[in-house]
Amino acid sequence: MIIVNQLTKPYGVNKGIFDLTFTVKKGEVFGFLGPNGAGKTTTIRHLLGFITPDQGNCTINDLDTFHHAQTIHKTLGYISGEIAFFQHMKGIDFLKFMAALRNMDSFHKMHELIEFLDIDTTGIIRKMSKGMKQKLAIVTAFMHDPDILILDEPTSGLDPLMQSKFVELIKQEKAKGKTILMSSHNFEEIERTCDRALIIKHGKQMALNDIDTLKDIQRKVFLITLEHISDRNTLLENNLKIVKDNGTQIEIEVSGSPNELLRQLAKCNVKSLDTKHQNLEDVFMHYYHEGDETDE
Amino acid sequence: MFNLKNNYKIWLIFMLIMMMYKTIIMGMYDPENAEAIEAMLEMFPPALLNAMGFNILDASLNGFLAGYYYGFIVILFPLIFTIMLSYKLIGKYVDDGSMAFLLSAPVSRQTLARTQGFTLFGMVTDLIASITLIGLIFSALLFPGELNIGRYLLLNLGVIFLFFAISGITYLCSTLFNEAKHMLGFSIGILVAFFVIDMLSSVDERLDFLQYFTLFTLFDGNKINQGDPIIYFHFTLLCLVGILSYALGYSAFIRKDLTL
Numbered sequence: 001m002i003i004v005n006q007l008t009k010p011y012g013v014n015k016g017i018f019d020l021t022f023t024v025k026k027g028e029v030f031g032f033l034g035p036n037g038a039g040k041t042t043t044i045r046h047l048l049g050f051i052t053p054d055q056g057n058c059t060i061n062d063l064d065t066f067h068h069a070q071t072i073h074k075t076l077g078y079i080s081g082e083i084a085f086f087q088h089m090k091g092i093d094f095l096k097f098m099a100a101l102r103n104m105d106s107f108h109k110m111h112e113l114i115e116f117l118d119i120d121t122t123g124i125i126r127k128m129s130k131g132m133k134q135k136l137a138i139v140t141a142f143m144h145d146p147d148i149l150i151l152d153e154p155t156s157g158l159d160p161l162m163q164s165k166f167v168e169l170i171k172q173e174k175a176k177g178k179t180i181l182m183s184s185h186n187f188e189e190i191e192r193t194c195d196r197a198l199i200i201k202h203g204k205q206m207a208l209n210d211i212d213t214l215k216d217i218q219r220k221v222f223l224i225t226l227e228h229i230s231d232r233n234t235l236l237e238n239n240l241k242i243v244k245d246n247g248t249q250i251e252i253e254v255s256g257s258p259n260e261l262l263r264q265l266a267k268c269n270v271k272s273l274d275t276k277h278q279n280l281e282d283v284f285m286h287y288y289h290e291g292d293e294t295d296e
Numbered sequence: 297m298f299n300l301k302n303n304y305k306i307w308l309i310f311m312l313i314m315m316m317y318k319t320i321i322m323g324m325y326d327p328e329n330a331e332a333i334e335a336m337l338e339m340f341p342p343a344l345l346n347a348m349g350f351n352i353l354d355a356s357l358n359g360f361l362a363g364y365y366y367g368f369i370v371i372l373f374p375l376i377f378t379i380m381l382s383y384k385l386i387g388k389y390v391d392d393g394s395m396a397f398l399l400s401a402p403v404s405r406q407t408l409a410r411t412q413g414f415t416l417f418g419m420v421t422d423l424i425a426s427i428t429l430i431g432l433i434f435s436a437l438l439f440p441g442e443l444n445i446g447r448y449l450l451l452n453l454g455v456i457f458l459f460f461a462i463s464g465i466t467y468l469c470s471t472l473f474n475e476a477k478h479m480l481g482f483s484i485g486i487l488v489a490f491f492v493i494d495m496l497s498s499v500d501e502r503l504d505f506l507q508y509f510t511l512f513t514l515f516d517g518n519k520i521n522q523g524d525p526i527i528y529f530h531f532t533l534l535c536l537v538g539i540l541s542y543a544l545g546y547s548a549f550i551r552k553d554l555t556l
Binding site for chain 2: 072088140
């Protein structure tokens with residue numbers, strides 16, 4: 001169980017983390033969402049015992065994360081947000097080196113993961129692609145079958161196929177009862193894996209909800225192209241939230257269920273229907289506006 | 297094991313360079329004709345020779361080595377080696393972030409700081425000891441019976457004390473800071489400052505007072521060679537500097553925030 005209690009660590013002006021409190025229950029997959037610079041990595045550094053808080057504290061299995069780092073790390077797997085390997089080593093030598101430091105006696109899981117993620121471990125790390133390095137880091141974090149996993153943007157650099165495989169891996173680990181905290185700036189990824197998610201901005205807690213609630217709040221923008229301009233009024237006259245209106249091209253924002261939109265669209269002659277690609281800003285707009293109001 | 301594998305190559309390079317210098321300087325020694333070398337040296341301005349630490353007080357092989365080899369070269373090369381090694385043993389892993397893997401392996405900070413400290417001083421001592429041994433063998437071959445072995449060993453013990461203090465300082469810089477530019481900047485800055493002050497203080501008598509502001513005053517090849525009792529005081533001070541720096545570096549490292 002991971003407990004973060006009123007954790008505060010300011011860095012300069014408006015940077016750092018402020019009064020963060022949350023608990024990751026045993027067996028739970030916990031998402032940690034926020035844009036770059038929101039304080040995700042700073043929080044994770046505390047959990048790994050790399051830095052000490054100015055105020056508050058955090059514990060893993062009731063042990064202080066700074067003073068008992070070594071004990072905690074025995075059953076913890078970690079992927080760093082900015083992975084730095086021992087560049088001159090070969091992939092397999094690096095894994096063996098880490099396994100030796102961990103006094104691992106079973107290499108079964110290591111080889112299983114190498115195969116599952118399709119890694120070529122014979123090359124020198126310095127020459128590997130970003131994705132390959134990321135996969136190597138995933139193996140390092142999972143190979144000793146830890147009870148707790150702390151993953152800082154674990155899928156960065158992975159192609160979509162690998163991202164799906166990673167989601168599958170997380171689901172397998174969850175089924176085994178592992179406690180997982182993973183940070184991301186990708187909402188989809190968190191949505192597919194996590195039970196609950198914490199959203200932070202400027203180091204402050206914006207929301208802590210279970211994933212279904214977040215889905216309801218999440219806004220999607222549909223891009224609709226109509227066959228005839230006459231159908232436009234059908235859409236405009238209803239309670240739908242129109243974001244953009246270019247005649248036959250209309251953008252409509254939907255929070256939660258798209259049922260109402262679909263009912264109305266059924267009456268129209270639709271040429272094409274698309275969801276607009278959502279970046280993080282869109283997804284969190286709800287919280288960000290709230291945050292801005294209290295900031296200013 | 298991990299450390300040695302990665303660093304023995306540089307160790308070997310420094311060993312070879314120093315071995316070359318030492319054998320060349322020994323080869324220059326001519327017990328019959330010490331005046332010839334003195335005559336040659338008179339062509340150089342005395343201030344330059346003093347600055348470089350070339351200062352011969354007696355014409356024996358020990359005196360010759362103490363003046364030439366142990367004045368300047370014995371400091372310069374291990375100095376560069378020590379700075380490089382302290383960075384590579386600890387600093388680099390913190391600077392590039394790869395220490396995250398070591399700490400989550402899990403290796404405790406205490407173990408890391410201790411192992412790397414011992415490795416640092418161990419490898420520097422190894423370097424000096426190997427050169428000492430090579431000097432012994434070489435002098436036995438070239439000038440059998442000429443070398444006062446006791447004095448020669450005492451001289452090298454002095455070098456080891458000096459480098460206990462110097463490696464302490466570079467260790468402290470590597471453990472205290474989080475970024476390479478600060479680690480290397482301070483290590484090099486402090487030691488180069490000591491070096492320059494040492495050179496200046498021997499150039500002109502009016503600058504003699506400067507000798508109290510440099511660590512290198514605590515290692516004086518000629519004084520050790522003459523058996524001046526002040527050297528034991530010097531050795532004690534060097535030891536204190538070393539112990540203090542290593543202790544400070546260790547305690548800083550196990551407490552500090554690591555931006556990994």
